[in-house]
Amino acid sequence: MKQIDWLLVCLFPALSLLIGLLVSKRAGESSESYFLSGRNMPWWLLGASLVATTFAADTPNLVTEMVRTGGVSKNWLWWAFLPSGVLTAFVYAKLWRRSRILTDLEFYTLRYSPKMGGILRTFRALYLGVLFNVLTMAAVTLAAIKIGAVMVGAEPWQVILTMGVATMLFSTAGGFLGVVVADLVLFVVAMGGAIAAAWFVLDMPQIGGLAGLASHPAVAPNLSILPDFADWEVAVAIFIVPLAVQWWSVWYPGSEPGGGGYVAQRMLAAKDEKHSVGAVLFFQFAHYAVRPWPWIIVALASLILYPDLDSIERAFPDVAPSVIGHDLAYSAMLTHLPSGILGLVVASLAAAYMSTIATQLNWGASYVVNDFWVRHVNPEASDAEQVRVGRFATVALMVMAGVLALFLSNALQAFQILLAVGxxxxxxxxxxxxxxxxxxxxxxxxxxxxxxxxxxxxxxxxxxxxxxxxxxxxxxxxxxxxxxxxxxxxxxDNQVLYDFVKRIDPPGPGWRKIRESAVREGVDLPTSPNRFLARGLACVPAALALIYASLFGIGALLFGQVGAALIYFAVAAIGGFVIWRLWPGLFEPEALLHEFSGKEKG
Incomplete structure (x- = not known):
């Protein structure tokens, strides 16, 4: 690390702090401003914020560990969450925005009977906002510890103290508005750093470009995007079960079936339903189709320079044995980058860390304030008190995450813990x-x-x-x-369900009994056709084709498989066209929408 590298590393955290300070006055006006920025955010900013949030410092490490231990196909462990994401975009984003709640936990007192709904809301505030949130932040902090150990020889406590304090100050000052504005900058930096790392790694003589990488005997067996179905146990574990069961049955931060957590926070902050849907769709495309390949390329290249854990340990004898793992190979590869580029890439990882932790802190603090403090400690709390408690909760969550990070060993461990509990x-x-x-x-x-x-x-x-x-x-x-x-x-209680239907107007046959009961009791409920459900469900396979085909098309193009890439991109174009044609029907439930009905056209 030269002077130029240190300058770049310090520049972006300083920029985030500046953004937080500049918007702190507006963010502190009320709890709604602090946690949702007044519900007036555009789709592109919210979508970029979600991409930046999930562009965590631990994500390259996790992808690297998957590639090194199971090849490119092992990424289906997280690629399989895409169906949940596009379903959230086309079906649930509209419903969340209609709810007009402050946090997704308010859903419980909107949807369920007051007593039990209140108990559940409090339980979830502490269970998710504190327990799960701290575990997620600890995993991200663990990645920062590993990067710091390899890149600058920092001790774990030094990484936690410097990066944690900087992020905590930025998040407490700027609230949600500061987070999403900084996320836009941090995403550009993080994506640029990931691409730069892959570019210069491929330029190394030991790698020999994409052609040399693909033909190397340590890499070639790991390139397939599908598992070897001759090894049935592996195929079931990383492909069949994730696609058949995992995506709809498992709660995982950022990929919650139906949306939730910080994804719901973005949907609730959108200007309207269109911006809510657009934000989640943009996030899914960028998250799955755009970002993975730079990480995958570096991970594959690491198999050439560091074929096993012993080679990593020999290369970095000063790194504590407790943090040696396959996920450390990503940081190890970065040490080969030239000065200047090294600083940019390390700065991008610092930016990714700050973006993710800032979102988790603001989201977790919103639970503590809105769903615990105001309901059980001081129901008459002023806006100033709520912002003050939110800032205190931010500090407490960061401290707990930093302590827990010292007890984790690798990125995949935290991933599997979260999958198991959800x-x-x-x-x-x-x-x-x-x-x-x-x-x-x-x-x-x-x-x-x-x-x-x-x-x-x-x-x-x-x-x-x-x-x-x-x-x-x-x-x-x-x-x-x-x-x-x-x-x-x-x-x-029926009255609670009537109120829920009045506000949300949920479609489908599952509410027929309640609507019939309302008619008998003379309760007026919405009776609009609400055709968006059928249109939304029709968009789901189209979006899967668009995003998966784009992901695989980019990979095929990178490795010189031009014919396959053209086929993939053709499939992606068809998926995009279907979404374009169906899009108006998602927001115009009263329209006749003729385009796919020959009878109506005639």
Missing amino acids: AGTGLLFLLRWFWWRINAQAELAAMIISFGVAVMMAFLAPDDWSDSFRLVASVAITTVGWLAVTFLTKPT
């Missing part, structure tokens, strides 16, 4: 908008059962049970459990 809850999150019978008791049971099952699978399950079998078993047990609780407990 297994089996996803289907409930999808259905609660469309089926009146789901109640607060069912949702509370789902969280308790999934956590208990995750603990049992970790400590009591036989050692020969594979991760995929454990996941499927956990999903089955949890799903049966919450369904049983649904039918064994009292339904939500």
